[in-house]
Amino acid sequence: MTDHAVLTITRRVLLVVVLAIQLVLTLPQLVGSPHGPSAWVAYGLLTSVLGIVAGNVAAARPELPAWLAVAPLAASVLATTALPAGASFGPADWGFGLVGWYLLLVLVERPTALLAALSAHICFSIVWFAHAGNGDIGTAGVVILSGTSFQLGVLVITRVLHRDARLAAEAAAEHDAARTREELARQREQDLKAGFEGQLGALLPLLADLADEQVSVADQTTRLRCSVAAVQLRRLFAENDDVPDPLLHELTACVDVAERRGVVVSLAVSGTATPVPTEVRRELVAPMAQALAAANGRAKVSLLRTATEVRVAVVADAPETLPEAGTAEAVTVETSVHSGLVRSEARWRTA
Known part of the structure; x- marks a missing residue:
């Protein structure tokens, strides 16, 4: 399996996971808690990213531009600042976990950029939590650890799959190259054998004549034939x-x-x-x-x-x-x- 195939399958799986989280887990939290108008803007922004990714996957183009990660980061700011007072990292904080999954969906093939984007998302959420100053630190720590560790675990598994696919592709390429070299060597050996047989075919009558004493090396014509051979x-x-x-x-x-x-x-x-x-x-x-x-x-x-x-x-x-x-x-x-x-x-x- 090639890197392209692994990326295609990974993005399809992540697309299904993100869609399920957004509809089943996130939407009820958004509807059931009071949020500012920007929360719905953030939700719509994430939904548009989901549509872009789905279109690329349907068109068999799993590669996504890195700038697309700007949309989930912007949604993170909008959703976090629209939270009710003291709701950071609580049940109403629907955007924290969902944005992390969106960043994973968009940047899964770019681990360095993904880690940087996740760090920026988490840091902003922590800063806003500290700014609000009325949340439970223990709960916040559990939410951050559980959400990011699971997402990072998916990233590690994906990188392992990419590595295995690359190693398998390299092994297959080396195997094909070895078979090609073997076939070329065999063909070269056959060509050499055919060439030598052709030359020996011209020599055999001369050798047979010499062995049967049909001709003599004292004869000028025989010496000429030997010289030509x-x-x-x-x-x-x-x-x-x-x-x-x-x-x-x-x-x-x-x-x-x-x-x-x-x-x-x-x-x-x-x-x-x-x-x-x-x-x-x-x-x-x-x-x-x-x-x-x-x-x-x-x-x-x-x-x-x-x-x-x-x-x-x-x-x-x-x-x-x-x-x-x-x-x-x-x-x-x-x-x-x-x-x-x-x-x-x-x-x-x-x-």
Whole structure:
């Protein structure tokens, strides 16, 4: 249950309680005792507050403005000053307890403001009692203690309910967050597994051919297939690293594999890091990875990033034929092989 739900239920219950007290207990006291005209003004003022609160509750708006507490405080002054002589905290003092309940009704979600308003109400009543000077102090003490302690008890119970609702909401949110993290981790694991399976699927025929001695590592084509597989796997491992610039990280991983084979590679980077989706990064890196896998001398890789475009290009010494790099959907790829040089460029428009 949320704080909003707790506040709605609390205000509905208090609304019923206040209405019952005003009609069943207060109205007979007001009618049966002599009061000044301002007592009826105070009663009407409290009734108008009751109508405002009932309208908000009916409209599912349990929050009330704090300034609404001014009306019960004004009613407290009017009702107290209209009491007959010596009637403070007696049976005719209908306003003391009722005003306290109204303050609780209006300010239940604001405990600090409620305590301040109750204190002002009680202090004024005590001052007026002392001003009249002809009441029973013992009776006054019992009335003040019994009335305010019950109202404060309701406030404490309400705050406990609010705290429990908040803790329950936090626990539910943490539980949902944990389940979300678990689901994301599971989905990520599945994506990784699918990616690795896709790469291994390309390797399995090569491994099977090597195991069955269908091909030989002495063959140039076989070595090229092995080189391509190594670059692809290294790029796949780099794809799942948590780094600030994933695209550059994947390019560097492919360059590292080529350098380990003895290829001299230069890498030029221009522009600031731009967020690139994983699928797009794969398509941008794939042609360059194929060229580096086939390179046998030197290679130059360049990464250009602007506000509207990301471009990965490579020029490398390579054989006249290259293995298929697959199809690209999100990027534009141009590759050409001429006179022992491969030129490949992949472009992705960011906007």
